[in-house]
Amino acid sequence: MAKRVFKAKEPVSIRYQNLSDGNKSIYLDYNLNGKRIREFLRLYLIPEHNSSDKTRNDETRRLATAIKSQRITELITDSTGLKPTGKGKILLSDYLQQEQTRYEKRGSKAYASSIRNTIKQVLNYGNRPLNKIDKAYLEGYANYLKTATNKYRKPLSANSQSLYFDVVSIALNSAVKENLLRENPAHRIDSKERPAPIQSKRVYLTIDELKRLEQTPAIKRKGSTIERYEATRQAFLFACYTGLRYSDIVTLRWEDVKTLPDGSKEIAKTMQKTKEVVYLPLSASALEYLPATEKEPKNGLVFTLSGADIIWDILQDWSKRAGIEKHISFHTSRHTFATLTLSYGADVYTIKELLGHKNINTTQIYAKVVAENKIKAVNLIPSIK
Numbered sequence: 001m002a003k004r005v006f007k008a009k010e011p012v013s014i015r016y017q018n019l020s021d022g023n024k025s026i027y028l029d030y031n032l033n034g035k036r037i038r039e040f041l042r043l044y045l046i047p048e049h050n051s052s053d054k055t056r057n058d059e060t061r062r063l064a065t066a067i068k069s070q071r072i073t074e075l076i077t078d079s080t081g082l083k084p085t086g087k088g089k090i091l092l093s094d095y096l097q098q099e100q101t102r103y104e105k106r107g108s109k110a111y112a113s114s115i116r117n118t119i120k121q122v123l124n125y126g127n128r129p130l131n132k133i134d135k136a137y138l139e140g141y142a143n144y145l146k147t148a149t150n151k152y153r154k155p156l157s158a159n160s161q162s163l164y165f166d167v168v169s170i171a172l173n174s175a176v177k178e179n180l181l182r183e184n185p186a187h188r189i190d191s192k193e194r195p196a197p198i199q200s201k202r203v204y205l206t207i208d209e210l211k212r213l214e215q216t217p218a219i220k221r222k223g224s225t226i227e228r229y230e231a232t233r234q235a236f237l238f239a240c241y242t243g244l245r246y247s248d249i250v251t252l253r254w255e256d257v258k259t260l261p262d263g264s265k266e267i268a269k270t271m272q273k274t275k276e277v278v279y280l281p282l283s284a285s286a287l288e289y290l291p292a293t294e295k296e297p298k299n300g301l302v303f304t305l306s307g308a309d310i311i312w313d314i315l316q317d318w319s320k321r322a323g324i325e326k327h328i329s330f331h332t333s334r335h336t337f338a339t340l341t342l343s344y345g346a347d348v349y350t351i352k353e354l355l356g357h358k359n360i361n362t363t364q365i366y367a368k369v370v371a372e373n374k375i376k377a378v379n380l381i382p383s384i385k
Contacts, residue, residue, distance in 0.1 A: 013031075014028060015038075016045065023047070028179075041064060089130070095130055100116055109246070110246050115171075125148075135189060138189055139189065158196065165194055202335045215322075216318060218230040219321075232314045232318075239330070242280055244280070248269060254300055256302075267280040271356045273356075276358075311330060316328075334355070
């Protein structure tokens with residue numbers, strides 16, 4: 001009888017994660033004394049359509065296997081646990097740049113822009129390798145943000161300070177997942193010591209203001225083009241009638257726009273933020289701002305927009321010419337959709353589904369705004385006495 005051979009289970013395994021674009025992300029799965037750790041290698045397998053794709057994937061797999069072997073060797077030579085790979089020497093600004101690129105590829109252009117602005121603050125404050133960032137560094141960074149300025153040389157708002165601190169903290173979380181750091185030093189900082197955002201009032205457009213924007217045409221501006229300006233105008237108004245986030249507008253493809261048996265159209269799209277599919281019927285007003293020609297191929301983008309900073313400048317100029325004093329952003333369109341649909345009688349649960357909210361409490365904030373508007377309207381009636 002042949003002797004059974006028991007193969008020891010390796011402490012590091014190669015795993016794959018399916019991505020929304022059809023690719024597969026390769027990561028290493030560590031099993032260390034019952035503790036599971038993932039290290040994403042930033043290596044990807046692509047769909048194989050031809051021999052060239054297959055050859056590329058074979059090379060990627062070989063590289064992943066080589067890295068795995070290296071990690072196992074490192075574990076053996078470090079009895080205390082997961083040995084640092086030396087990658088932690090990458091500068092914080094360089095790592096943030098990698099994160100910016102990753103979010104841009106995912107279609108999260110707004111957050112990528114936030115990372116870009118954070119990099120500027122980090123460079124002004126003082127750059128460091130990841131493995132040299134500790135609690136003291138982050139506390140100093142938080143204090144620096146209190147005196148920092150934006151591109152207009154004005155002090156950073158409380159919300160901007162909070163955002164630029166959180167961007168660094170989130171990046172450090174990613175570095176831990178990739179085994180570049182053992183822990184995130186931001187977790188040792190008390191919430192009271194972190195820059196705190198101020199709950200901002202939701203800015204939305206009234207129906208009169210929305211009509212004024214619709215009646216204000218695109219114009220050619222210095223440093224811009226009429227096409228770029230019109231594309232922003234069209235996308236913003238489409239968002240006002242659909243409630244789609246900026247991240248979903250810039251990643252909207254023609255294959256997401258469905259024609260139903262009765263001839264009407266709807267959007268069936270996986271939300272960038274929640275990763276859940278939302279089915280959104282398109283009203284006549286929304287269809288008015290849907291580009292007339294459906295581009296080929298079907299996976300082509302519906303809207304081709306400029307960067308977030310350029311869009312911001314265009315919105316400010318456009319709303320000012322329309323006589324609107326409110327300080328609007330692209331997200332104002334989403335607030336506008338929610339408040340207007342509630343004002344005209346839609347129930348809060350329906351709005352929750354249209355907006356793709358996971359929690360009804362988030363949607364009820366808009367219901368509160370509508371209720372406050374009703375109270376203000378009633379109080380406008382003068383006393384008869």
